[in-house]
Amino acid sequence: MSRAESFSQRYSEAAWYRWIVFATVVTGTFMVNVDSSVMNVTLPVLEEEFHQGAQTLQWVISAYLLMVTGILPIIGSLSDRLNRKTVFITGVSIFTVGSILCAFSQTVDELILFRVIQSIGGAVIMGNVMSIVSYTFPPGQRGRPLGVIGSVVAVGTIVGPALGGILVASYGWRSIFWINVPVGVVSVLASIFVLRTIRSNPSSRRFDSLGAGLFFIAIVTLMLVISEGTAWGWVSAPSLAMLTISVLSWGGFIWQEMRSSSPVIELRLFRSSPFVLGNMAGYLSYVMMMFPGILLPLYMHFVLHVPTAHMGLLLTPQAISMVVFSPLGGFLADKFGTRVPAAAGLAIGAVGLGLMAMLGTKATYLAIVIALSVFGLGMGLFTSPNNVSVLESVPIEKSGLTGSLIATVRNFGRVSGVAFAVLLLQLSGRDLSSSRGFQQASSFAFYVGVAIGMVGVVLTVVRLFQPSTARKTGS
Incomplete structure (x- = not known):
């Protein structure tokens, strides 16, 4: 040794x-x-x-x-x-x-x-x-x-x-x-x-290289469609081609994993309700997190005409609030269990987006700071209890795969959040060239974000009625 x-x-x-x-x-x-x-x-x-x-x-x-x-x-x-x-x-x-x-x-x-x-x-x-x-x-x-x-x-x-x-x-x-x-x-x-x-x-079983390749193609082509769909056009030839490849690859991947003796992702993990619901709620939370980062700078520029030098400072309260309250979320998870802090955190995050939706054409810096601070508080309280609940819903010897899936959900949610935020501005039907029109469009997008958050709250509350999953503690 x-x-x-x-x-x-x-x-x-x-x-x-x-x-x-x-x-x-x-x-x-x-x-x-x-x-x-x-x-x-x-x-x-x-x-x-x-x-x-x-x-x-x-x-x-x-x-x-x-x-x-x-x-x-x-x-x-x-x-x-x-x-x-x-x-x-x-x-x-x-x-x-x-x-x-x-x-x-x-x-x-x-x-x-x-x-x-x-x-x-x-x-x-x-x-x-x-x-x-x-x-x-x-x-x-x-x-x-x-x-x-x-x-x-x-x-x-x-x-x-x-x-x-x-x-x-x-x-x-x-x-x-x-x-x-x-x-x-x-x-x-x-x-x-x-x-x-x-x-x-x-x-000792052979690594499923075919399954790994199919997953890589499926997720990358899907992310390309989501991230580039607005620029390419959602029904353009590149978007439809990437979407077709993604759908076929996902089908092939699931077929391969069901027959493989050593799959890349064990699909039986998805039989666990806490695992599935936790990852779904996590995905929605990361979609929500991207809304302020994309919409607020545009809102501050086109509606409030905030100087560029001030924008960065105005956006920091969310991150600072998350830094402060993420450890608290972990402490509450250890003390009282993961489900209640996670549900409360996501609900508070939805309230934060609601405050952003109510920002008008003459909003003050203080109103923006309060909305972002509330949102960051909620996301900080939610993230660590949710991650703990997902990790502890599977055997510990699968923690490497589980941690990787959590990170994958995080990245995929971020890409989706950017695309959804931009798409919602366009779907609002407002005149984005006018201050009033852009304010109404961003408000519409934030209210949709609130709805996404409430769906996440429901998924998290549903876990309250799921039986706890005991983990193996071998090392």
Whole structure:
């Protein structure tokens, strides 16, 4: 046994050791979330550097998101067969090497390719963090660390654009990738020393590569339709072609998983009502989360004529509120169970969207701050209890796949939320060129968001009447 393994085994039951493990793996999560949001501020600089339009440069972001979402469940399924310590270290290493390659990119095509490599590492990191935390903390103590993970994701989202702006202005766009290198090296070294070996029951059966390929095609083509449908036209040839491929791939995937002896995603997990209802409610919550981020900046610009410098500050209360209340949601989940805090949180989030729907043509900054703070409070209270309920509805040896599915639902919900928000503006039937018309259109969209939130509340309340699912606690 190595010295590092001896240390981790000796102190594995100590409370302080659990939080050191948590800090080690969350460093990787923070790095991935900062990097995903930091790219938004670099697009104008990349446009000047490579002399390419926004339509081409958007793939620097889109390719990353599509790859992460497409392979997350595959990564989770593989992680459940392997040593999660080794898999996590491999993910951080790939992400770090991908960052170095991005920093050396000489063309847009190279940057997009290296971002794909980086995204593979990011998917491996995201697909293992919740699983490692679930193995490290016993049942009844997972709510708080999972709540803090929600805060870390929010902080990374806040810090990313601000940090990117400072780095790009001071050292150029390549610096946003170089900053990942020392963080990645420290994360790898800490993981080697701190993390203990975590193995589920390894399967000797062959990995379902056909199922993995069909899932990747199905989810990526569906995300392309949702994200690009407005630009392509919902009944255009590209949209219909992608939708057809997606439907056929989903059919093939389900057929393959039902006959496979070692499926990528065990469909029997979906026999668990808490698992299904929790993921459905989680998806709706991530759709809701995108509404303020898309609609409010447009509302502030076209209706209130808020200066650009003020918009960023006005949007931060949501993230700050989530940072503050996500750990509280985890604490309440540990203390009183997951279902009531989750239902209350989603209901409060719907109230926040309702306050945004009532913003008029002369709304004050205070009204916007209050609405976003209430929304962030609700989402913070909801997310960690809901994640705990999903994780604890399946055997712990499937926690890698389950954590990956939660992250997949998060990414898919975000893409859907952006598309739905834009589509609702168009479906409102209002004149978007006038201040009054845009205010009415955004109000319509927010009220639909309230309805989505209430559907999520119903799904969460239904879980109150579902029998609790006992988890296996093997390690």
